[in-house]
Structure formats: C-alpha cells, structure tokens
Amino acid sequence: MQSGGDCSNGFHGDNHRELAWEDKQVAGLSSFGRAKRRSRGGARDPKGNLPNGLRVSDQPGEHKLLETQESPAPCTDFDVAYFHSYAHVGIHEEMIKDRARTETYRQAIMQHQSFIQGKVVVDVGCGTGILSIFCAQAGAKRVYAVDASDIAVQAKEVVKANGLADKVIVLHGRVEDVEIDEEVDVIISEWMGYMLLYESMLGSVITARDRWLKPGGLILPSHATLYMAPISHPDRYSHSIDFWRNIYGIDMSAMMQLAKQCAFEEPSVESISGENVLTWPEVVKHIDCQTIKIQELDSVTARYKFKSMMRAPMHGFAFWFDVEFSGPASKNSSATSVASGSSSVTSSGEGNPKKRTNPSDALVLSTSPEAPPTHWQQTIVYFYDPIDVEQDQVIEGSVTLSQSKENRRFMNIHLEYSSAGRSFVKESVMR
Structure with a gap:
C-alpha cells in the first residue's frame, strides 16, 4: 500500500519525531481498495x-x-x-x-x-x-x-x-x-x-x-516469522526528494519538506533487493498457528540490535516475512524455501548470521528481498532524513506493532532507534 492521502506542510524537524496524522473519518471503499x-x-x-x-x-x-x-x-x-x-x-x-x-x-x-x-x-x-x-x-x-x-x-x-x-x-x-x-x-x-x-x-x-x-x-501454513532490517535506498530518496532541488533550472527546494511528508508519512509497500539491506535481519515475531492466541495480536513488541555491514546512509527499516508449511509431527522445524530456492537468515544474540537448516523438508514461502518477488513485496518505514552509518556501527532500539483503536484492520507502528549517540522516534499508521 503506497503512501497516500492528503499532505500537510507540517514537519517535525531535526529530532526525527515522525508522527502519523489522526484520521477520524470512517474508511471508505477507496481506502480498502488500496x-x-x-x-x-x-x-x-x-x-x-x-x-x-x-x-x-x-x-x-x-x-x-x-x-x-x-x-x-x-x-x-x-x-x-x-x-x-x-x-x-x-x-x-x-x-x-x-x-x-x-x-x-x-x-x-x-x-x-x-x-x-x-x-x-x-x-x-x-x-x-x-x-x-x-x-x-x-x-x-x-x-x-x-x-x-x-x-x-x-x-x-x-x-x-x-x-x-x-x-x-x-x-x-x-x-x-x-x-x-x-x-x-x-x-x-x-x-x-x-x-x-x-x-x-x-x-x-x-x-x-x-x-x-x-x-x-x-x-x-503452520508457522510465520516477521523480520526487520535497516536499509539504504538512495535511489528512492533521490527520486522522491532530491528531485525538487532543481527543476528546469528553477530552485524548488522549498517543496522538499512537503515532499518528505507526502512520500514517507506512511509505510510504503515496494520491492527492494538484498543489496539495499545493511545488516542481518532480526526476528520481530514468530507465530505458531497451533498455539497463538488472539490477544497476542493486539500488540507486538520486539527489541533489536543491528551492526551495519557497510558505510552508507540509512533511509529506514524494511519488514518482510516467511511462512512455513509443516505437518503436525514437525512443529519445531525450520526450513529453507523449497519453492523459491531462497534461504531465510536469522541472527544469533551476538549478531552473527545463522542459516536455517532443513531437517524435515518443510516448505517455506518467503517474501525476503532475496527471494523471488511476490505481491506482498516488502514494507518500508522511511525516515524523513537519512542517517549516515559507518561499517560495524550499532543500530538498536525497539518496534511495537499494534492494532489501531480506530480500526483494528489498521496497524500502528512505533519505532525507537538510536545510533552513534543519537536517538529517534518514528510513528506511523498503516491504513
């Protein structure tokens, strides 16, 4: 679901506090049509x-x-x-x-x-x-x-x-x-x-x-796992924001703050590649469909700690998921994707990559940036301004996903992240 709706001139400035607008109107068909x-x-x-x-x-x-x-x-x-x-x-x-x-x-x-x-x-x-x-x-x-x-x-x-x-x-x-x-x-x-x-x-x-x-x-499917990782996407930022610096020789940089608000206020559903991902992913939520309770879906919170594998501007966080099709006898198995040939990667507590094994030949459907594309693509939560990170720089914080009180089918996203002594908050609503 691409960012949409009205845009305002409001911008929350250098503290990177990015708050979603309150929309109290009942969703019409156009909202769910997207x-x-x-x-x-x-x-x-x-x-x-x-x-x-x-x-x-x-x-x-x-x-x-x-x-x-x-x-x-x-x-x-x-x-x-x-x-x-x-x-x-x-x-x-x-x-x-x-x-x-x-x-x-x-x-x-x-x-x-x-x-x-x-x-x-x-x-x-x-x-x-x-x-x-x-x-x-x-x-x-x-x-x-x-x-x-x-x-x-x-x-x-x-x-x-x-x-x-x-x-x-x-x-x-x-x-x-x-x-x-x-x-x-x-x-x-x-x-x-x-x-x-x-x-x-x-x-x-x-x-x-x-x-x-x-x-x-x-x-x-029997199991599902949601992942997140920081990303660098200079082409997307340039296309949406830097474009306004000079148009036909005219300085239109006054449009940039509004452009940021319109382009990055809401999460964006788009495709990225593995080259955009700065670190190994972290697990946000693992779901066992046999045991999960409805109450667990009200709010999901996870802490994360990433270590950048390169020097690059960080433009936001990407989210994707795998689902696994295991039989009742193999509830505890993890798998490499049989259908796509891709593998999901999780990280150990020390941040070292650990590839999942395939002891039971369970089938996995992955929406990872490295897997064959699906209509889910990946979901990106962009910052209004990028953060420059160095190789091996630590990025840590927490993410909370909660059902909107306005409409349980909407999802509130609350991100806290810090790096190199600076702390930020990003809040948005996926409508």
Missing part, C-alpha cells in the same frame, strides 16, 4: 445486516440459519468496506498470478496429501476458491470454503464449473458467524497481509481453529 489483501468475514442481507449464524449440517448442500448462543463481535463499517473491496476481481487476479504464492500453496497441499485425503477441510477466506479446489483435488472428503466478500458468489460458480459442488461447500459469511456441524481435520488459509499482520486476518484463522479443529489437526 489494501490488496484478504477479504474475510461478514455476509450481509440486502439491508446490510449480518445474520446471527449460518449452520451447515454433515450433509453437503443443507444450509439453515441458526441463532448462536454467543453473539460474535459486530461487523463494523470498516469491516464492511474491507469485505466489499475484495469483491473486485482485480485483487484476486493479482493474488492468483503471484506464482510463488499460489504454487507454494498447491505444493504444500500435495506434500500434505496424507493429512487431507478423506478428511474435512476449512478454507478461511477462500476468495475465488482456488485453494479449496486444490484440497478437493488432493482427495479431501469435504471442504468448507468460507468468505465474507461477495466474491463467494463467484467461488460457488467456479466450484460448480469444476464438478466439485458435492465436495466444496461455499459459505458466504464470517468465520465468526457461520456454523459447521462437525470437527475438521485441516485448516488452510492465505491470511498474510502486508508486513504479515496488517489487516488482522490471522484472528479469523485462530477463531476457526478454536471452534472446529480436531486435536492434532493440520494448519497450513
């Missing part, structure tokens, strides 16, 4: 109301409304706008055309076919239904394909066109609202947002797990 991520949960009747629940019996095709004992969290205007944005075919086209994403999921399904064949599967946020169909092709007994967006209507037609209506049951509603009258063996979901946690869809996977998954059941 999001390009998951559509999950909130079927509506023609008046815009949510049903109390949709129950599905053990017999495919039998549907009935059910009054649930506990009311789920209400569907907000933000949720409605979010779900509506995923009715647009372009978002699903972008995701399906992401070969690293789609082929890794298909490979993971086939790699775990023994867990899927003859079993019951839930696809959380099914979109057009492609993952549900992959599971049916792998021999699933039954697949519940759940999506709140109106794309569920097309998913049902896609399922019919492929002769799988007897196996794949499309449920148009939120995971929090629909009811399934049986335990399930497998949960599959492509829930990851930009910077992994943006859009807060993992909560729906956790809800599905706690409601329906059998003990020892399979969740794909």
Whole structure:
C-alpha cells in the first residue's frame, strides 16, 4: 500500500519525531481498495445486516440459519468496506498470478496429501476458491470454503464449473458467524497481509481453529516469522526528494519538506533487493498457528540490535516475512524455501548470521528481498532524513506493532532507534 492521502506542510524537524496524522473519518471503499489483501468475514442481507449464524449440517448442500448462543463481535463499517473491496476481481487476479504464492500453496497441499485425503477441510477466506479446489483435488472428503466478500458468489460458480459442488461447500459469511456441524481435520488459509499482520486476518484463522479443529489437526501454513532490517535506498530518496532541488533550472527546494511528508508519512509497500539491506535481519515475531492466541495480536513488541555491514546512509527499516508449511509431527522445524530456492537468515544474540537448516523438508514461502518477488513485496518505514552509518556501527532500539483503536484492520507502528549517540522516534499508521 503506497503512501497516500492528503499532505500537510507540517514537519517535525531535526529530532526525527515522525508522527502519523489522526484520521477520524470512517474508511471508505477507496481506502480498502488500496489494501490488496484478504477479504474475510461478514455476509450481509440486502439491508446490510449480518445474520446471527449460518449452520451447515454433515450433509453437503443443507444450509439453515441458526441463532448462536454467543453473539460474535459486530461487523463494523470498516469491516464492511474491507469485505466489499475484495469483491473486485482485480485483487484476486493479482493474488492468483503471484506464482510463488499460489504454487507454494498447491505444493504444500500435495506434500500434505496424507493429512487431507478423506478428511474435512476449512478454507478461511477462500476468495475465488482456488485453494479449496486444490484440497478437493488432493482427495479431501469435504471442504468448507468460507468468505465474507461477495466474491463467494463467484467461488460457488467456479466450484460448480469444476464438478466439485458435492465436495466444496461455499459459505458466504464470517468465520465468526457461520456454523459447521462437525470437527475438521485441516485448516488452510492465505491470511498474510502486508508486513504479515496488517489487516488482522490471522484472528479469523485462530477463531476457526478454536471452534472446529480436531486435536492434532493440520494448519497450513503452520508457522510465520516477521523480520526487520535497516536499509539504504538512495535511489528512492533521490527520486522522491532530491528531485525538487532543481527543476528546469528553477530552485524548488522549498517543496522538499512537503515532499518528505507526502512520500514517507506512511509505510510504503515496494520491492527492494538484498543489496539495499545493511545488516542481518532480526526476528520481530514468530507465530505458531497451533498455539497463538488472539490477544497476542493486539500488540507486538520486539527489541533489536543491528551492526551495519557497510558505510552508507540509512533511509529506514524494511519488514518482510516467511511462512512455513509443516505437518503436525514437525512443529519445531525450520526450513529453507523449497519453492523459491531462497534461504531465510536469522541472527544469533551476538549478531552473527545463522542459516536455517532443513531437517524435515518443510516448505517455506518467503517474501525476503532475496527471494523471488511476490505481491506482498516488502514494507518500508522511511525516515524523513537519512542517517549516515559507518561499517560495524550499532543500530538498536525497539518496534511495537499494534492494532489501531480506530480500526483494528489498521496497524500502528512505533519505532525507537538510536545510533552513534543519537536517538529517534518514528510513528506511523498503516491504513
């Protein structure tokens, strides 16, 4: 999601305190139209109301409304706008055309076919239904394909066109609202947002797990890890900021502060290369989908300590993630990416690189700058002004990612960082 919206002349000066604007307006469709991520949960009747629940019996095709004992969290205007944005075919086209994403999921399904064949599967946020169909092709007994967006209507037609209506049951509603009258063996979901946690869809996977998954059941992906590292990106800075110094012989440098505000106020989703990364990455959050609790997603804080591998201007921090597709018997394994051929690198407490091993041939989908490109790209939090760092210079601080109180699908980013005796704070909101 590129930086967007209105810009002001406000600039917080040399202390590098970079505060996001307060935007109290209800998000419209244009806001979520830029999001390009998951559509999950909130079927509506023609008046815009949510049903109390949709129950599905053990017999495919039998549907009935059910009054649930506990009311789920209400569907907000933000949720409605979010779900509506995923009715647009372009978002699903972008995701399906992401070969690293789609082929890794298909490979993971086939790699775990023994867990899927003859079993019951839930696809959380099914979109057009492609993952549900992959599971049916792998021999699933039954697949519940759940999506709140109106794309569920097309998913049902896609399922019919492929002769799988007897196996794949499309449920148009939120995971929090629909009811399934049986335990399930497998949960599959492509829930990851930009910077992994943006859009807060993992909560729906956790809800599905706690409601329906059998003990020892399979969740794909099984693990996720969010990384961060400082970067140098002089070309991007020059293109957006230094451009204003001289235009057709005219000194327009008075525009530079406003340009910085507009270009770097919000996180930027873009592609960088490994050459832009100044240090080995640090882990911000590791997620085990079998055990994580929804409350853990409210706020994530991590401390970091980097050592620059070169002399360069530091323009900000980059964030990316890996997800791993491990079976129940290999929960503690780490992996090298089988699909992309890339490897993820973590650092030891002393800052020395440690390449992950591959004892169980677990499959990994990586959005690292060194991996094949995906539609997630990387998320960059830019500074308004670069910081010059020397080789072996230490950069340390903390990062906190929290759900916005304004809209839980937005993410607040609070960065504290210090280097060479100078300390800074950067705050922004990913909308």
